[in-house]
Each structure stands twice: as structure tokens, then as C-alpha cells.
Amino acid sequence: MPEKVHTHFGDSDGESSKQAPKPISDAVPAEDGAWKKRRSKKRKRDEPADNSQPRNGEPIQAPKPSPVVEPVTQEPKPDTKPDDTPQPPPNKTQVAKHKNNFKPKSFSDTKTNFAPLREKANALYELRKKLPIFGHADEIRQKLREQDVMLLVGETGSGKSTQIPQFLVNEFWCRPTPAQIPKEDGSTRSASVGGCIAITQPRRVAAITLARRVAEEMGTPLGSSSPASKVGYSVRFDTSVSPSTRVKFLTEGMLLQEMLHDPWLTKYSAVVVDEVHERGINVDLTVGFLRNLVSGKKEGRGGVPLKVVVMSATADMESLMGFFQEGFKIQEEEQKHLSNGNSGEKKETVKEITACHIKGRQFPVKTIYSPAPVHDFVDAALKVIFQIHYKEPMPGDILVFLTGQETVEALEQLVNEYATGMDPSLPRILVLPLFAALPQAAQQRVFQPAPPRTRKVILATNIAETSVTVSGVRYVVDCGKAKVKQFRTRLGLDSLLVKPISKSAAIQRKGRAGREAAGQCFRLYTEKDYLTLDETNTPEILRCDLSQALLNMKARGVDDIVRFPFLTRPPREALEKALLQLLNIDALQDSGKISDVGLQIAKLPLTPTLGRVLLAAAENGADCLIDVIDIISCLSVENIFLNTTSEEKKEAAETARRDLFRREGDHLTMLATVRAYASENADRKAWAERHLVSHRAMQSVMDVRKQLRSQCRQAKLLPRDDGRDHTSDPAPVLILQSFLCGFGNNTARLVPDGSYRTVVGNQIVAIHPSSVLYGKKVEAIMYNEFVFTNRSYARGVSAVQMDWVGEALAG
DNA sequence: GAGCACTGC
CATH class of the missing domain: 3.40.50.300 (P-loop containing nucleotide triphosphate hydrolases)
Structure with missing residues (x-):
């Protein structure tokens, strides 16, 4: 019997609410948790036929003009005469020289005429002036002329992500600087250091949207659309820069990747780390490497300083302040140590970290508990x-x-x-x-x-x-x-x-x-x-498997993990476990130094275990590698199979997918799916719909597959011109044995009571209902993931033989 | 009988 429900929510702010809350509809459920019982009639939610969706599973994007234009409530301030007014358009001859294949994006019609861009930028300038951060431009510039590190708290709506790069790009220290860089043999080489600003973002969409916006504000084309473009971006599968790029938005992962090849970040005069408060593992690694860079001697940059701006939306800046100060302190002590006995030497001014707090533009929100x-x-x-x-x-x-x-x-x-x-x-x-x-x-x-x-x-x-x-x-x-x-x-x-x-x-x-x-x-x-x-x-960093992070560090020459500047230090146990895992897959030598295998794995956009599997497959021949790449591609994207929630569709799905299912397990089923999808030349989208396979996920799979194939060709694991279609029958045993090289520990055997127990640790584990092996009894299973939700599940499961497991574990 | 959110030359 539904009871009459009254609103219980008082007004915590002490402001008297205008009126007493009215009782709401009679038709509100009585029993607690009533919703749990209704789950049986779930409605279907299958991928609809729609051609307008973005490719490769790009996260959804609100169709809003920009991420930064906030409602304006205040009167415009008197003009502050900024020195970062929109740049004059580059001259036309410069543009006309490059006539060949620049991907036309939104600026295609303006390739040779920048007047519209400029007009737009001028219009946007009026809006920029009203952003809370705009009045701080001179203060920020001044501080960064004197110091190398700045912490900036900018509340939401302050405009920090779009404005900071524009404030800094015309500073004198932000120009390419000729430098002498020491070589290994003791000699030096001349090079140009700096000139660009990097702004990191945790998410791909954010990097792209911000780049688009800043390009508009600066009146320049975006990325690779024109060689004169000053603003670009770089995210996985999509890099859009030009020879003139001065402001580059990239994902944290992308910057880390760039650092593998250029540890001194010689392209950049400044790195702006945005959204630190989100504290993903990549941002922790980024600030760790950056601290080493700013507080070191910068020999790899020929002594040219790197400015670092760390931006956060929350005011918890104290730990970051201490973090960078500690870096300078260590450096100072080392210098003191070196110049010991030479007390007459003038002491360098102590480096400081400057901070800046910018109020956001938010409307008041009343909290009701x-x-x-x-x-x-x-x-x-x-x-x-x-x-x-x-x-x-x-x-x-x-x-x-x-x-x-x-x-x-x-x-x-x-x-x-x-x-x-x-x-x-x-x-x-x-x-x-x-x-x-x-x-x-x-x-x-x-x-x-x-x-x-x-x-x-x-x-x-x-x-x-x-x-x-x-x-x-x-x-x-x-x-x-x-x-x-x-x-x-x-x-x-x-x-x-x-x-x-x-x-x-x-x-x-x-x-x-x-x-x-x-x-x-x-x-x-x-x-x-x-x-x-x-x-x-x-x-x-406190919640995840650290093996990939550690391998990343090792690949950059951080041999002593304990001395790495962690923003938050993970427990020793977690570090040791990760090191052990890396040793297990031969990514490290016994000494703890990175091995050749480890170096190869570090360059792959994969977890160390999947990277190990890929290398193992390469040893089993190109055919095996090609197949394993297909499977790994599936494993590194979201689920490729759509959920069949409605009863009618369920049966249709089973029939449609029957020709894809492989009794060996999920891995060979994925392979069959990728192969079938890839060989469908007429209409892949229709094919995916017919088989209740996610077209979006499959597009990502194809992107990863392409990337991995190309990297394998570069590493000479695959023959160069493998343009031919791959048609030989897969070799399930070789494929699964390759996987066991990385996942030997992720195995379980069937015990007499009919359950599975892990080979290492003897824990009970159930096959996840999404697996093709769900409900099946086989001698032993290998799985990619061991997850606990309501109980322990193995996901990504294939049948294996115990003697293969023994071999894999014996090494 | 089940799927928080991101990310990677």
C-alpha cells in the first residue's frame, strides 16, 4: 500500500525556505528497495541504426559551442590593454606554398583567407575579457618571468584552460632558444630548445575541444588544416599539428609517450598540467617527471629553463607546493655538497614556487541535506x-x-x-x-x-x-x-x-x-x-596495478623506483608486487634494470602483460602475431558484444552470433569476430548490427589493430609490406600458448566439486556470465581479468590444458 | 546470469 510521502529535506543553509514543502504524489512506493524486484522486465537498449555517431568510440560531446564561454553576469571591465590580442593572419604566400593534402577540417574554406577567423577572434576577445582569469594576466606573466613553477587554483568557469596558454605564448622565454646540448662523448651539439607550450588534459575530447576553442580565440586555423596554424592537439589516433604549432593540447598519456623519445621535452618552453585534482595515474607520473626536470640541471635542454604551471580546480595546493619545494631543496643540498669548503661563493637566490588563486564563475547553489x-x-x-x-x-x-x-x-x-x-x-x-x-x-x-x-x-x-x-x-x-x-x-x-x-x-x-x-x-x-x-x-596510483607505471619509469632510466618523486607514494607492497610481475614476464633483468623485452613492451600502448603476449606471439611466427594482435585489440577496448537485454532479441542474437562463437573460448571468438568484421567490405555497420556486435567498439578495435600492426612492422616483428589479406586458419594452440606467456598466473583448474580454483593461490573463481565458456566445465581456464563485484569472476576466458600452464609457469 | 569513469608514438 503506497504511503503518503512528505518531503523530508530540510534547508541546511538556515535560509528560511519560502514555504513548507508540499506532500508529493501519492503514488510513491512504500517498500524499501522495491526497485530491486523489478529488474526482470528490463527493456531493450540495443545499438540503434544511426550513421551520425562519431568514430572510434569518441566520448560523447555536448553540442555546445565551447567549454568555456560562461554566462556573463558582470559589467565588462575597462579595457586592460592586453598584449595578447589576436595575432595578425599569416601572409598568404606562406600558406599557398603548402597546397597538398592538408586534412580539411572546419577551416577548409579559410585556407587562404584568414579574415573570417580574425573577425571571429575579435568577437571572442570581448568574451575573453570578461573571464575571471583575464584580469590576472599580467600578474601571472610577471610571476612566471621570475619563477619556473606556478601553482594555479582556478575554480570552474575561471577560464584557466583556454587563457593561460594565450597569456604565455608571446613571452620572451617562450621563444625557440639556441642551445648547446652535451652529447654522450663529451662534445656538444647545437640545437634549438623551446618555443611551444604543452597543455595536458586527462581526456581526449577535452584536449580536442580546448584546442579548437583556443584556435578560434587566437584567430588561427586548427592543427594540420594549415601550415600556419599555431594551435594543435595530440591524442591517441589523432594528432593535428603544424610546423607553426606553438600551443599544443595533449592527453597526459601522450606527453608521457613523447617523453620516452625526448626526455628533456626540448620542443617546449612550458608545460601546463591541467586538472591535477583528478589525480589519474598519468598525471602523477607527469608531475613526477616534471619535478625532476625543473629541479635538475637541465643539461639535456642546454640549460634552457622549462616553465611548469600546475592547475587544479580544488584548493588542495599545499601538498603540491611541498612536492615541488622538496625538489628544489634536494637540488640545493646537492649543490651545497658539491661546493663544500667554498663558502665564499654567493648563494643562489632560493627558488620559490608561486601560487595564484582565481575565483570561478559559478552561480550560487543551495545545499539541502x-x-x-x-x-x-x-x-x-x-x-x-x-x-x-x-x-x-x-x-x-x-x-x-x-x-x-x-x-x-x-x-x-x-x-x-x-x-x-x-x-x-x-x-x-x-x-x-x-x-x-x-x-x-x-x-x-x-x-x-x-x-x-x-x-x-x-x-x-x-x-x-x-x-x-x-x-x-x-x-x-x-x-x-x-x-x-x-x-x-x-x-x-x-x-x-x-x-x-x-x-x-x-x-x-x-x-x-x-x-x-x-x-x-x-x-x-x-x-x-x-x-x-x-x-x-x-x-x-593507490588503487591500481602499478606494473605499467613502473615499466614506464624504468624505460625512462629511473632505476631507483624508491627515489622517484611520487606525489603520493604507493605502499611498498604494491611496488614490490609490480616489480615481481615485471620480472615474471622478463621485462626486467634480475638486477632490476629494464631488459630489451621490457624496452620493447614499454613502447607499446598496452599493459605489460599484453605487451608480453604480443612479443611471445611474434616468436610463434607472423601468422600467429597477426591473430594475437586482433585479439589484443579487442581486449583493449570496451566490450565488443552488445548486451541482449530483451528476450525476443536474445534468441536472434544467439543465432546471429553462432558462427562467431568458438568452443576454445573468448579469445578465439574475438578473433573470429574481428576477422569477419574486417573482411566485410560492403557494410560493416549493418554486419555489426546483424551480429549484435558494437560497431563503435569495432571501430576502436580496428584503430588499435592498425596501430599495433604498424608498430610491429616498425619493430620488424612483421614483414614490411603485409598488405595481403590474412587468410590462413588460426592456430588455437599457438595463440593460447602465447597468451599464457603473459597470463600464466591467471589460470584456474576445475576441482571435483565443479568449481574453478586459481592455480596460484587456490582461490575460488567463477566464469563471468558474459563469457562463451559460461557454465562450461573444462580442465583448466586462462583469463585476462579477475574481478570482484558480487563475487569473484574471471573475464576473457579460454580453455587451456594443465600441461601448457605448467610449461608457462616454469618459464 | 552481468557491465564506475578515463587513458596510450
Whole structure:
């Protein structure tokens, strides 16, 4: 019997609310967790026929003009006479010389006429002047003339990501500088150092969007569209730069990759590290290497300084300050040590790290806590959604943060159910789910404006916290939880668990309500609970398998891992485990130095284990390698098989996929799928739809495959001109044995009670239901992933023989 | 009987 539900949400800010909350619809569920019982009638969500989706699974992008143009509330300040006005267009003769195959992008029509670009830039300049950061331009320039390291806290909406590079690009220190660089034999060579600014981003879309925006603001074409382009970007599978590039946006991974070849970053005068607060493992490595660079002697740069700007949205700058100061202190002590006894020498001025805090432009967001602890946040969210809908004026969409697909779909169904019983005089409700596994076209619906008299209710996972901005949101409902992946060193297994978020994540979620107007954030937890949350997110470096990070460091000559400047030092146990794993796959010599195998693996865009598999396959011949590359490509993208959620489709899917399934397991099934997809020359998209295979995922697979093949050709693991179609039958035994070279530890054998137990550690493990071997009993299995969700699952599973496992483990 | 979010010459 549905009870009458009253709004429990008090107003925590002490501001008196205008009126007492009204009771909301009678039609709100009574029992806790009622949604859990409704899961049986899930509706289908298969990849729709749509040709407009971007290629290679590029994350969704809101169709908004730019990531930085914020609503303007203040009067423009008097003109500050900046010296970074848009550049005059480069002369036409220069452009005309390069007539051949520049990828025409959005600037194709302006290849020889930059006037429109300039006009646009001039118009944008008016907007730039109003950004909160704009008034700080001179201060920032001045500080960086004197110091090499700057920490910059810029709240959301401050404009830091687009403006900082433009403030700096015309500084005197930002020009290419002739330098003498010592060679190994003691002589020197002349080279030019600097001239470019790099700005790192954690995500690909962000790097590309920002580059596009800054190019517009600077009145220059983007990337490779013209040789005169001053702004470019570089992300995996897509690099767009020109000989004149001065400002380059890149992903952190890309900068790390560049550092493998150019450890002194000689192209750059400055590196701007953006979004440090997100603390992905790549950003930790980046700042570690950068600290070594700025506090060292810079011999590889011929002494030319590198400016480093570290930017964050949260004010936790103290640890970063200490981090860079420690680097300078160590350097100073070393110098003191060297010049010992020479006390008359003038002491160099102590280097300082400057800091700058820029207020953001956000509208106020009122926080409303739950007065009592919430047991079922799906149920609580349902009530709050209708409370908002009944009480609050239009317009104003609602963004609800949930933990995963399951809770999103459950709440979706509930909201739709109760919305049908609503008073028809009320505005309608449009429920839109949003999570990464959702097909592109369904994700795009979130960005379309709501029909008239309709309120959008977006039910999202963490994807909406950082990766995606939805406009129109004035109300945020935050369940206070998120799924977090945690690597457990001792068990060698990943867990995906629902955990409370951090304060800074809670603030981030709340901020999503104040981007366009004043908003409200309903927290489905008490204020007391909020106060007990961690300040910041746990850095990824404490939560993941470190073997790839360590191999990266070793490949850059960091032999003593313990002395590496970690922003947060991982526990010794985790480091040791990673070292052991690298030793196991022969990536390291017994001395701890990197081996030739290790060096080869480090250059591959793969985890060390997958890299090892690739090298092992190469030893089994080119045919085997070609096949293993196909499989590895599948393993390094999202699931290639679509979920078949509806009953009718399920049977059709089984039939359609039957010719792809291989009894050897998931690996050979993936191979069959890639081969069939690749040999489909007529219409791959239709083929994918027929077989319920994700076309988006397969496009990424083809990108990775192409990249890996080309790298293997370069490394002479594959013959140069292997243009011919690969048609020989696969050799399952060789393929699986190659995989065992990397995954020998990821094996389990069937025990008499019918369950599988790991060969190393004797732990119980179940085959994941997504596997073709689900429910099958074989002598032994090898798997790519060992994950704990509700129980321990092996994912990416193939049948193997125990004697192969023995051989692989014996080395 | 199941899928937080990112990323890589």
C-alpha cells in the first residue's frame, strides 16, 4: 500500500525556505528497495541504426559551442590593454606554398583567407575579457618571468584552460632558444630548445575541444588544416599539428609517450598540467617527471629553463607546493655538497614556487541535506525528483548522480511509472539515462533541449561528474556514492565496489547545478555524513596495478623506483608486487634494470602483460602475431558484444552470433569476430548490427589493430609490406600458448566439486556470465581479468590444458 | 546470469 510521502529535506543553509514543502504524489512506493524486484522486465537498449555517431568510440560531446564561454553576469571591465590580442593572419604566400593534402577540417574554406577567423577572434576577445582569469594576466606573466613553477587554483568557469596558454605564448622565454646540448662523448651539439607550450588534459575530447576553442580565440586555423596554424592537439589516433604549432593540447598519456623519445621535452618552453585534482595515474607520473626536470640541471635542454604551471580546480595546493619545494631543496643540498669548503661563493637566490588563486564563475547553489540517513538511495531519489518537480518552477532540469547502470535503469522505470499518474496540468517529465555503456545515439538525447512544458530528468553515473556537461541543469540530486575500482595487490584482483564519494567529488557534483543559473543540490545523505567524507578522491596510483607505471619509469632510466618523486607514494607492497610481475614476464633483468623485452613492451600502448603476449606471439611466427594482435585489440577496448537485454532479441542474437562463437573460448571468438568484421567490405555497420556486435567498439578495435600492426612492422616483428589479406586458419594452440606467456598466473583448474580454483593461490573463481565458456566445465581456464563485484569472476576466458600452464609457469 | 569513469608514438 503506497504511503503518503512528505518531503523530508530540510534547508541546511538556515535560509528560511519560502514555504513548507508540499506532500508529493501519492503514488510513491512504500517498500524499501522495491526497485530491486523489478529488474526482470528490463527493456531493450540495443545499438540503434544511426550513421551520425562519431568514430572510434569518441566520448560523447555536448553540442555546445565551447567549454568555456560562461554566462556573463558582470559589467565588462575597462579595457586592460592586453598584449595578447589576436595575432595578425599569416601572409598568404606562406600558406599557398603548402597546397597538398592538408586534412580539411572546419577551416577548409579559410585556407587562404584568414579574415573570417580574425573577425571571429575579435568577437571572442570581448568574451575573453570578461573571464575571471583575464584580469590576472599580467600578474601571472610577471610571476612566471621570475619563477619556473606556478601553482594555479582556478575554480570552474575561471577560464584557466583556454587563457593561460594565450597569456604565455608571446613571452620572451617562450621563444625557440639556441642551445648547446652535451652529447654522450663529451662534445656538444647545437640545437634549438623551446618555443611551444604543452597543455595536458586527462581526456581526449577535452584536449580536442580546448584546442579548437583556443584556435578560434587566437584567430588561427586548427592543427594540420594549415601550415600556419599555431594551435594543435595530440591524442591517441589523432594528432593535428603544424610546423607553426606553438600551443599544443595533449592527453597526459601522450606527453608521457613523447617523453620516452625526448626526455628533456626540448620542443617546449612550458608545460601546463591541467586538472591535477583528478589525480589519474598519468598525471602523477607527469608531475613526477616534471619535478625532476625543473629541479635538475637541465643539461639535456642546454640549460634552457622549462616553465611548469600546475592547475587544479580544488584548493588542495599545499601538498603540491611541498612536492615541488622538496625538489628544489634536494637540488640545493646537492649543490651545497658539491661546493663544500667554498663558502665564499654567493648563494643562489632560493627558488620559490608561486601560487595564484582565481575565483570561478559559478552561480550560487543551495545545499539541502537529508535530515536522516538514507537506506535506499534509489527510493530516496525518486521522492526528491518529484518533490522538485512539484515545487520548483520551470525551466530547470534535474541531474541525478547514481552508481551504475543497474540503479540508473531501476530509477528510470520508477520515475516513468509515477510520472504517468501525475496531474496532467503539471509539466511533463522526460527521463534520460546516461552511462558510458549506453550507445552513442542514446547518450546524445541528453543534450537535446526538452520539448515544451517538459522537465528533463537525467539519471547519470559518474560520467556526468567530469566527462560530460549537460546544459539546463538547475537541480542536482547526489546519492553520495560511486563505484570505484580498486586493485588488491595481495590477491591480484580488481574489485568494483560502491563507496562513498569524497568531499571534492560532492562539491563537483553540486557545481553541476550552478552553471547557468542559481541552483539547488539535494544530497541524499546527512550533513554529518558529509563531514566524515574524505577530502579528495583517492589517487589512482593507490588503487591500481602499478606494473605499467613502473615499466614506464624504468624505460625512462629511473632505476631507483624508491627515489622517484611520487606525489603520493604507493605502499611498498604494491611496488614490490609490480616489480615481481615485471620480472615474471622478463621485462626486467634480475638486477632490476629494464631488459630489451621490457624496452620493447614499454613502447607499446598496452599493459605489460599484453605487451608480453604480443612479443611471445611474434616468436610463434607472423601468422600467429597477426591473430594475437586482433585479439589484443579487442581486449583493449570496451566490450565488443552488445548486451541482449530483451528476450525476443536474445534468441536472434544467439543465432546471429553462432558462427562467431568458438568452443576454445573468448579469445578465439574475438578473433573470429574481428576477422569477419574486417573482411566485410560492403557494410560493416549493418554486419555489426546483424551480429549484435558494437560497431563503435569495432571501430576502436580496428584503430588499435592498425596501430599495433604498424608498430610491429616498425619493430620488424612483421614483414614490411603485409598488405595481403590474412587468410590462413588460426592456430588455437599457438595463440593460447602465447597468451599464457603473459597470463600464466591467471589460470584456474576445475576441482571435483565443479568449481574453478586459481592455480596460484587456490582461490575460488567463477566464469563471468558474459563469457562463451559460461557454465562450461573444462580442465583448466586462462583469463585476462579477475574481478570482484558480487563475487569473484574471471573475464576473457579460454580453455587451456594443465600441461601448457605448467610449461608457462616454469618459464 | 552481468557491465564506475578515463587513458596510450
